[in-house]
Every structure is written in C-alpha cells, then in structure tokens.
Amino acid sequence: MIPLKYNVRNLRVRWKTTLMTILGTALLVASSCILFGLVEGLEYSLKVSGDPLDLIVLRKGSSNETTGGFETSKADQLLTLPGIQRDPSGAPLAAKELLNIANGERANGTRNNLIIRGVQPASRDLRPDFKIVAGRDFVEGRGECIVSKIVSRRYKGGQIGGLLYFGDKEQYRVVGIFTAGGSAAESEVWADLRDVEKNTGRDGSVSCVQIRAASLPDYEKLQKTINDDTQFKLEAKSEKAYFEDQSRMGLFLKAAGTLIAVLLTFGAMFAAANTMFAAVSSRTREIGTLRALGFPQSDILISFLGESFLLCALGGALGLLATLPLNLLTIETFNFGSFASISISFRFGWTVAAVAMIMTVAMGLFGGMFPALRAVRLEVIAALREL
C-alpha cells in the first residue's frame, strides 16, 4: 500500500489547485444541499400540518381553502354533527375559518400576498403545538391579530404593537407572535373570524371548516355523512390528503433539485478529474518509480482514487458545513395553489446528508477514475523517461 500521507502531502503541496477544487465542489454540494433542505422543509411543514383525525371541509369541487367558500349556515350545521372530538370544557374541536388573501407590504418595500385567516378558538387546538411565543393572544372583536415569526419579521407593522395595513377597511393590530409546530399555519396572519368577516364584507360565508373526529370510526362516519349529503354540496377531505395535495410543489422542486444536483455533480466531476489528470501527469515519473520499486497496478489505482476521494470529501464536508447556518434560514415562496406566500424553513435531515454523500462519492469516484486509470496504464519505462 502506498501510504495515505503521500496523497495528503501532495494535496498540500499543490494547495492552490487543491483549494480551488475543494471550494468548487463545496459550492456545488452546498447549493444542492440547500435545495434539498428546503424541499425537506416544505414536505415537513405539510406533513406536520395534517393530523390523521382531522377533516377539512370545503365546497364540493374546490381543491383549496382560498378558492370558494360556503354559507355559514351550513357550517353551523356541521359543528353539530355527532362524532366530533370535544375539548375538556366540552366544546367541539371544530372551527369555521375564513381566509382572505391580502396584499401586504414587506419591510423592504416590496409587496406580497399574505393569508389572513379568521379563526375561532378551536382553530388553535386543531394545529400541532400552537403556542403564543411573544405578546398575547388576540381578543375577539377588537381588530387584533397574531402573526407567525416570519410574518412578524418580514412585514411592515408586523412587530408586536404594529399595525398590519392592507387597506382602509382591513387592518389589524399585532398583539402576539405564534408558532404552530412548523406547520403551514406559520406563514399566516390570524385574526378573529368576525373581524375578518366584517373587514372583507364576506359576512355569512366561510372558507372552510376544520374538524377533528373523536376516533377513526367517527372520522370515517363524519366524512361519509358530509360527502353523501346532497343538500350540503360539501366535501370533507382528509387533512393529510389535502396537504399532500398541496405538496405537489415539493415534488416539482424535488425533481428540479435532483436534475440540478446531477448536473452540478457532473460539473464537479470534471473539476475533480481535471485536477487529478494534472496530478497524474505531473507525477508521471514518480508513478514509474513506484512501479519499478514493485508497487502493483492496483496500489497505484487505489492511491490515486483515494486522493480523488480525499479531495472531494474535503469539498463535500466544507459544503455541508456551509449549510449549517442555514438551519435558521426560512424563505418565502408562492404556494402555487393559492398564490399566497408560504414560508419554507431549511431542514438539515437525512436527505441533505445523503445528497452530500452521494454527490461526494460520485465526484470522487468518477472524477478520479479516469485519471487513476491513466496512471495505472502508464508504461513503466516510458514513465521513467519523463522529466
């Protein structure tokens, strides 16, 4: 075996090329990791948003909460259906919600669509881990609202005490900041249902009703009752399925991300191959000497492949390291279904680690393979003649 220090020191000796290659591969690994980390974040947020006992009731044929609603009278009937889970005080775990998409001004002056959700008390319990993390919850009927952290940070008037202004008729005083276990609600502004009804002039209608069934059989019964009722003309979707539907964008991002990662890996492969080809040709006589001393071809192959791996592993590790600060990163993007902004948090998970690993191995292997084979195929006496 040719000792590994031979490769390590050679990388160190030509440190400029080494550094360039490492930085290059690190950049590529990092960008792929970011992409996959965001996809993972999106999928996570949609996954935790759906509870297996939760139903979301929409107008029949509507695929999204923000498009089309139905009459409050129907909604009130829904709340009286048997089989709905009850909280300790005996109130049903079901809520009418009214969504309004409003154009909000961000702190940097640009504008973006925000979801204003008019909610009822039970809405909170219907979200995973709903918590007020700063300020207090809003008081009904006073034009107050609570916002997610991201909205608070990004939007003008989003801080506690600030005023979220969407027009003369629609404005809310921010009194608190909430989190909801990383679920989709974390992109929204929550206000009292009646305030939203009043401000938008949509008295008498709701966007959806959220229901948590008491048990799985109840869940099935509820869904059947609602869907089969010809007068209702409503559709009770499983919340899980609803959010899975919404995550089609995640699929798209994933496909695009995979393609980009593959292309980037090819790029990095060429960079690594280039570096390694240069290494082999500048060390031709050394290779000839090693062969003369009795090192078999397999040792030469392993040595140069190892050097390539080392190079790419350093790049991969650096790339991965570079994504660490991004654990705090949240980006805002469009939900293609509603055109309202949703925020996605970067999640460093197995996918990201696997992406980095696969890219590194691919780069090291294919980038190093051809140079290493060239080193192996060198004719000993010809290599020894090299200067």
Place this chain on the structure above:
Amino acid sequence: MEAKGYSFMRQTSSIVLRSVYKEYRRDEFVIPVLADLDLEVAEGEYLALMGPSGSGKTTLLNLVAGLDRSTKGEVTVHGQVLGHLSEAEVTRWRANNVGFIFQTYNLIPVLTAFENVELPLLLTSLSRRKRREHVMTALRIVGLEKREHHYPRQLSGGQEQRVAIARAIVTDPYLLVADEPTGDLDRTTAGEILDLLELLNREFQKTIVMVTHDPLAAARASRVLHLDKGRLVDEVIQETRVSIAS
C-alpha cells in the same frame, strides 16, 4: 545434464541473456534496439555498460531488471526466467530481487528520507518496528542516518542519490541496477557515490549492473562492456579488480 547445466548457471552466473533481441514498435515503424545479444554476468560481479547514446544501454538494463521484456530470446536472473512471469509476478519479483538507482534519483518529493527508504518495505509484511530497523540500517550504510527527517529538497544531489541507494538496498535485493548514477553529480560527489557502490559490491556481495558514460566510473567496475548499435563490441576485464573478484 540439463539439471546440472542449470545448477551450474545458478551458481556462477547471476544473469544470463541468450540470443536476446529487442525491438520497439511505434505505429508501423519497427525500431530494432538490441540484436542477438548473449551475456552472462557472474554472481557478485560489478558490470559497467558503456556506449554511445541510443546504443541500447538503458534498454538492456531494463530487460535485466524486469522492467521490460525481450522481443525474442531469454533473460534469466538468479535462476528465474523473466519471460515466464506474468506482469503482476514480475512486479513482485522486482520488489524482492532488484534495487534501482536512477540518474535523477527519483525520490518522492513529498516523503522524507526515512519514508522514501521505507517505501519498498511497505510491500513486505514486516512490522513497523522491523521496518524502522531496516531503514535505519540502510541509512547508516549510506551515512545519512541523521538526515532521516529531511525532505529531498533539503538534501544535496549527492545526498539524494545516497538516499536513493539506501532505498535500493533496504530490501536486501540480489541485484542492483544503476542507470548513469553519477550523471548529474560533480566529480567529488560522483566519487563518493562510486565508493558506496564499490562497498556494496565488495562488502555486501551485491551484483551490480551500471550504465555509465564516465570512464572513471567504469574503471571502478570489475568488468566493462561496450554496446554499439545494440551489439556488444568488446569486453575489457579490469585487471585491478580481477584478483579481488576471483
């Protein structure tokens, strides 16, 4: 008869070349380099090969050292017919039997003197401690035991060549081949290297085949052969060394 002949060869002739013919092919061109060459080198002999540039000295050396194969004819070293060995086998054979000394030293620049000398031992199953012993012995023989941690660039040309010699002898090979070992050195340093080779030949009974352009270097050998256009032209027995050799 044959068995007797073989054992005879083994005892007295370390290297035997029989009707060796060597040509290089480049595309459709055929370059004949060695023609119908017969040669015997005795065990413990110190042979110098001289001749004009392009006469085939390096080629002959490479055949004897198992780096290259003859086109026709047989090369036998220490009883081993090299043509019978596969590529992998001949590589292993080199590791065990041949020490190489190059004109340009060919040390690995990123390895220290110690690590360079240790390289051939990494192909053996010797323990770390044993390897260290062998390396230090070899460095002591060439007088560089205090330079074990130096890198080649921190050594003079003569010192580099001595490290290379230590690397060549560290596995205690049977045969040493040297291609113009003093070609890059000044006269004094060259003299020191030649002293060292002479020591290895006399004290350690190494068979040495050395290619050289320098008559003074050749004069140290026990026998000098001249190559011209791939043929051995004459043979000069060094009278001064004959008594020692016999």
